[in-house]
Amino acid sequence: MVIQTVLGPISPEQLGVCLPHEHIWCDQRLAPRQELFGVTRSTSSYMKLNDYDRMCAELIAYREAGGSSVVEVTCDGWGRDLDVLARLSAASGVHIVATAGFYIEPCLPAFVAEWTVERLADHLTREIEAGVGDSGRRCGVLKSAIHRARVEGLELKGLRAVAIAQRRTGVAITSHTTGGRRQEVPGGTVGVLQLEILRAEGVDPSRFIVGHVDERPDIDVLCGLAEAGCFIQFDVIGKEHWLLDETRAELITAMIDRGYLAHLLMSHDRNRDHEMRYGGGTGYRHLFDCFLPRLRRLGVSPAEIQHLLVTNPARAFTRV
Amino acid sequence: MLRHPLTLLTREVPPISLQPGSTWLLVQDLHAPFADLDQGALAVMAARKVVGREFDEFAETLRLVAANVARLVAAARAHRLGVVYSCLGYESGATPSAFQEATGWRWQVAGIETEFPPGWQPLPEERVFSKPGWGALANPAFVRFLEDRRVENLIVVGAMLDFGIRQTCYELADRGLGSLVISDAVAPLTLGAQAHTTGNLAHGLTKLRSTAELLDLLAVMRTEGPVLV
Numbered sequence: 120m121v122i123q124t125v126l127g128p129i130s131p132e133q134l135g136v137c138l139p140h141e142h143i144w145c146d147q148r149l150a151p152r153q154e155l156f157g158v159t160r161s162t163s164s165y166m167k168l169n170d171y172d173r174m175c176a177e178l179i180a181y182r183e184a185g186g187s188s189v190v191e192v193t194c195d196g197w198g199r200d201l202d203v204l205a206r207l208s209a210a211s212g213v214h215i216v217a218t219a220g221f222y223i224e225p226c227l228p229a230f231v232a233e234w235t236v237e238r239l240a241d242h243l244t245r246e247i248e249a250g251v252g253d254s255g256r257r258c259g260v261l262k263s264a265i266h267r268a269r270v271e272g273l274e275l276k277g278l279r280a281v282a283i284a285q286r287r288t289g290v291a292i293t294s295h296t297t298g299g300r301r302q303e304v305p306g307g308t309v310g311v312l313q314l315e316i317l318r319a320e321g322v323d324p325s326r327f328i329v330g331h332v333d334e335r336p337d338i339d340v341l342c343g344l345a346e347a348g349c350f351i352q353f354d355v356i357g358k359e360h361w362l363l364d365e366t367r368a369e370l371i372t373a374m375i376d377r378g379y380l381a382h383l384l385m386s387h388d389r390n391r392d393h394e395m396r397y398g399g400g401t402g403y404r405h406l407f408d409c410f411l412p413r414l415r416r417l418g419v420s421p422a423e424i425q426h427l428l429v430t431n432p433a434r435a436f437t438r439v
Numbered sequence: 440m441l442r443h444p445l446t447l448l449t450r451e452v453p454p455i456s457l458q459p460g461s462t463w464l465l466v467q468d469l470h471a472p473f474a475d476l477d478q479g480a481l482a483v484m485a486a487r488k489v490v491g492r493e494f495d496e497f498a499e500t501l502r503l504v505a506a507n508v509a510r511l512v513a514a515a516r517a518h519r520l521g522v523v524y525s526c527l528g529y530e531s532g533a534t535p536s537a538f539q540e541a542t543g544w545r546w547q548v549a550g551i552e553t554e555f556p557p558g559w560q561p562l563p564e565e566r567v568f569s570k571p572g573w574g575a576l577a578n579p580a581f582v583r584f585l586e587d588r589r590v591e592n593l594i595v596v597g598a599m600l601d602f603g604i605r606q607t608c609y610e611l612a613d614r615g616l617g618s619l620v621i622s623d624a625v626a627p628l629t630l631g632a633q634a635h636t637t638g639n640l641a642h643g644l645t646k647l648r649s650t651a652e653l654l655d656l657l658a659v660m661r662t663e664g665p666v667l668v
Contacts, residue, residue: 152651154649154650154651155649155651155652156649157622157623157649157650157651158503158504158506158507158623158650159500159503159504159622159623159633160623161630268451268452268454269454269667302443302446302451302452302638302641302642302643303451303452303641303646304451305450305451307446307447335446335447336447337447359442360441360442361442362442362447363442
């Protein structure tokens with residue numbers, strides 16, 4: 120029963136306070152099919168974090184606030200670098216879990232189109248079991264990203280490969296579920312559609328983390344996913360251009376009241392300079408400095424917060 | 440901060456089916472008054488009033504999206520989708536609308552004021568409709584045109600996303616017709632308005648795709664038949 124970090128396996132008890140969906144090192148300008156983003160997108164809107172010293176300081180600030188671990192969800196295709204993550208982990212003292220799998224279609228490596236599902240699954244399995252490339256550094260979680268209103272094309276192919284790799288390795292699948300077209304998706308998340316395919320591929324729903332549920336949440340959809348066994352991840356906390364933190368806190372509290380405490384995860388999905396402390400934002404400490412006080416004011420107890428920050432991530436990211 | 444709380448309450452946008460016959464490409468307000476950034480009416484009026492910089496974002500975006508508009512018009516023709524134009528202005532022999540009188544944008548849809556850049560010049564068999572205000576469906580002749588051809592959905596490109604294109608999408612939705620706005624083939628007046636308009640348009644009404652995505656979809660349509668978006 121271990122959790123795989125970039126510096127090696129740790130026990131679930133060592134994971135501690137964990138942010139389950141963040142970026143530490145990424146550069147979306149590297150995305151192979153940028154034309155899918157459209158020409159009117161500003162280059163400054165691309166997700167990018169690539170200043171080693173500053174990111175190290177951000178992680179140290181997170182650790183000093185009580186943080187212990189971060190799941191880094193950048194996938195192959197737009198700047199994932201496990202060697203850098205390992206150096207950052209060693210320097211900051213923060214456990215970092217790296218990700219195998221696939222981000223949205225504009226960011227997919229060319230080989231996703233060329234290889235079979237089986238070969239992609241073999242590749243992902245190797246990144247979990249043996250390591251990425253020749254680095255020997257292993258990933259600890261799989262990812263599936265869907266940025267359209269349906270699961271189709273290369274993203275469907277990637278999801279099937281992820282499902283096969285999950286069955287072989289036992290790690291969790293984290294997900295990106297909505298993207299810029301979230302207004303087209305029932306309940307704001309394609310997690311329902313992803314789950315349908317994962318189930319058909321034999322994946323246990325309890326190994327599936329439905330991400331980005333707080334871009335456009337529908338509590339009835341979220342409770343349905345939790346009832347099925349999934350983790351429900353409020354992971355864009357602090358991004359109030361999508362949803363007010365006040366509303367996020369109310370939704371989380373309502374889900375706790377409805378009996379789904381054991382299914383909830385919380386994170387920020389930091390991925391741009393201006394969100395970090397060095398850029399004027401609140402970085403990885405937003406949860407501690409701003410959001411947990413909100414939850415406390417709504418009556419969420421310290422024991423329940425311990426579940427959200429420690430117990431649930433440990434269960435989610437432990438290989439089974 | 441740009442939030443779209445209506446999307447928390449409204450239903451999802453239903454899929455639309457792209458196929459020749461029922462899907463048309465609408466090119467809106469890309470005639471000379473808007474599209475000619477040197478001699479067009481908008482540019483001339485702005486220069487006369489010494490407010491040219493206020494239209495910098497419009498001009499910059501129009502230059503960016505122009506190539507995509509041309510690619511989409513060519514692709515629509517190649518994939519046998521009809522192409523139709525709607526332009527703010529009044530027909531020869533008619534009088535300017537109240538909107539045109541109020542704004543002073545009194546352009547006759549004829550002659551030099553409806554010249555188009557070469558990239559999306561209408562073919563002789565393609566119709567150019569006038570529109571009295573921002574929305575294309577305010578012209579009953581255009582509505583009849585859509586009804587007669589049993590058009591079910593329109594792919595929309597053009598200028599003034601935050602005014603005319605938004606209004607047209609609302610009018611299409613009111614009539615039960617689908618709309619697919621190509622996000623990098625439309626020019627807003629300002630970039631701030633672009634972000635807000637695209638977010639609000641989508642609350643149950645309109646789909647958004649990039650040019651590259653649509654070209655991929657049209658390629659699928661050619662080989663596999665109608666494709667759902």
